[in-house]
Amino acid sequence: MNIFLGRLAIFIALFTTWELSSGPLIDPFFVSSPSAIASKFYDLVISGRLFSHGGITVVETLAGFMLGASVGIAVGLLLGRNELLAKLLDPILISIYSLPKVALAPLFIMWFGIGIEMKIILTATIVFFLVFLNTYSGVRAVDREQLEILRLMGAREHHLITKVVFPSAIQWVFTGLKLSVPYALIGAIVGEIMASNRGLGYLLQDAAGQLDTAGVFAALVAIIALALLLQAVVRTVETRLMPWKKDLGDREASV
């Protein structure tokens, strides 16, 4: 069975049901309809509002993502290679990790205002923990015998980091990065919903404020599209950086 055709069939069935039941069966005020959402989406594209608002969200998400990921990788490497420091900082890190990061938003508004900075910092905080924890686990999982063998070759700490620790932790890093994409959007969108007059979160909030259901759905569609796009970018970078993994999937499993 062709998976693509199967998926297309489900998709068509779902939207046809939605379209046909909107009106006769369910009040369109609550569910709108695919055609109304499509036309609203088209308006957003034509008027340029989608790109101006979407652009802001993209900038916030990407900036927050990169900031959080780079700090997360750096701290993960540092603590992974320094057990004492990791033990000392453990209670602090666990406390902040346990906190739902969205709860920090009011504090960040007080510190950084309601501009783009606050969303970037909120996104970065969320991404940091996911990437940090995965990088840390990856560094801890590095084969110690492997490191000893390199030490016998005369390797110093920087050789070990660049030749063994980082490359072997990178799979874990990417797991963290892939997990982070939807969470990065949470940071940006929640930030915009709470305090903003720009971005897809604002577009969503604004449409809801006007009881414009089609507008709400159109904004959600835009957010989904953005999330999928970011996910695809991370995956592409992953296969580029880990060519040795590429053909593993093609090989037949054997034990």
Added chain:
Amino acid sequence: MLVALKAISTPVGAEYHERASSLIQFIDVSKSFTVKGVSKQASHSINLSINKGEVVTVVGPSGCGKSTLLNMVAGLFAPTTGQVVYNGKAVSGVNGRTGYMTQSDHLLPWRDVVGNIAVPLEIQGMTKAQRLIRIQELIKLVGLEGFEKSYPSQLSGGMRKRAALARLLAYDPETLLMDEPFAALDAQLRMRMQTELIRLSRRLNKTVIFVTHDLDEAVALGDRCLIFAGRPGTIVKDVQIPLGDERNILQLRKDPRYHQLCGDLWDFMTPSLSD
């Protein structure tokens, strides 16, 4: 049978201390490990002297301190008492003149064959052009032509061993420490790798300490064989293997001297197996 053995074996004793010409010396070495606060002795009273260019095999049941011996030569950990002397100096810290090879080949999965062999050369700071020339030589030496761009996951067990051997030889360590390197290979392949190892170590005049639990392998490869036994372990027998430098491992099975030696060592080892 044991009469023949006595003629070629040397008793374990203190006369090794005086031999200053030897490359590696163990002087009354013991090693204990602390596991969960309890100290456990792994080996004791090890006295040993190995000359440069010697191929010494180490046999004995698991857990009697064979690998501990290698780790102490490599300086990965220090003896609890006694002294390990390498080239006239006590080993302290990582001993960069040794190279280590274990049962698992420890190739870096994200580097192809060339990249893996390049690791020690990169650490030494060799330029890329020099590296490529050296790597080409090594690939030829171990017979991996045509697999330069393959990743370890695409290689067979034997080819991975060859790659690991090439990497080991790349930084030209004086002493090769081998901890059951061929244990996971099938019989034919193991014999081919043994032949390669003997050929290369003779040609490059390497000192080799080769740990195995396979008595036949110990006799086939060594100039000398150390038998470990007991927990904590120590050397219970130190036997010369006078089969010559240019021995042919494939033909060895037909050599009566080989069978005699294996038989004698078996007789010696069997009591320790029943413990």
